[in-house]
Amino acid sequence: MKQGVIAVKKILLFALSTTLLLSSCVFPTSSIQTDLGGLPPIPGFADDIHDVMLPAEMEWDRARSMAIKTESFHGGVWHYTGKVETVSLKDYMFTAMQDSGWKLVGEAASTDIMFAFVKPHKTCMMIISEGTFGSTALTLYVTIDKTAAVKLNPFGEPATKPQPQQNAMDSGYPMAY
DSSP states (O other): OHHHHHHHHHHHHHHHHHHHHHHHHHSOSSOOOOOOTTOOOOOEEETTEEEEEEOTTOEEOGGGOEEEEOSSEEEEEEEEEESOOHHHHHHHHHHHHHHTTOEEEEEEESSSEEEEEEETTEEEEEEEEEOSTTOEEEEEEEEEEHHHHTTBOTTSSBOOOOOOOOOTTTSSSOOOO
């Protein structure tokens, strides 16, 4: 019986040491750093919306994102996560949006940080929140009215200016009292 317990302990010790060795190969504690000459990380774009810049550390979460494109509308919800500090991401997004011509129209903060930006025919609301295991989450809610950009109505037809209505005083006819 005592030999069986010793054999089990040896197997467990072997399994534990093998797991530790393999995990150090698969999940190295030090990453390979290359010197880029002080260049900042290359930012990316949110989907194909080229005026919403994202830091290179943020990765798109396909399962929590969705988009819609029609002839008159483009928008959706894009979710990203990354190992960045919440305040750092807030500062980056604020600066990047203003650099791209977006106007800040609202900001709120509690446990999450929310921004609302607008451009002619575009809106972008973003929520920055603490994720799990030191990650930060960024969710973008973007709407683009493509018809407003090219002066079409929602049906894709040229928008016409409404004719001003004439009142009785402008008609040149006498008014009845």
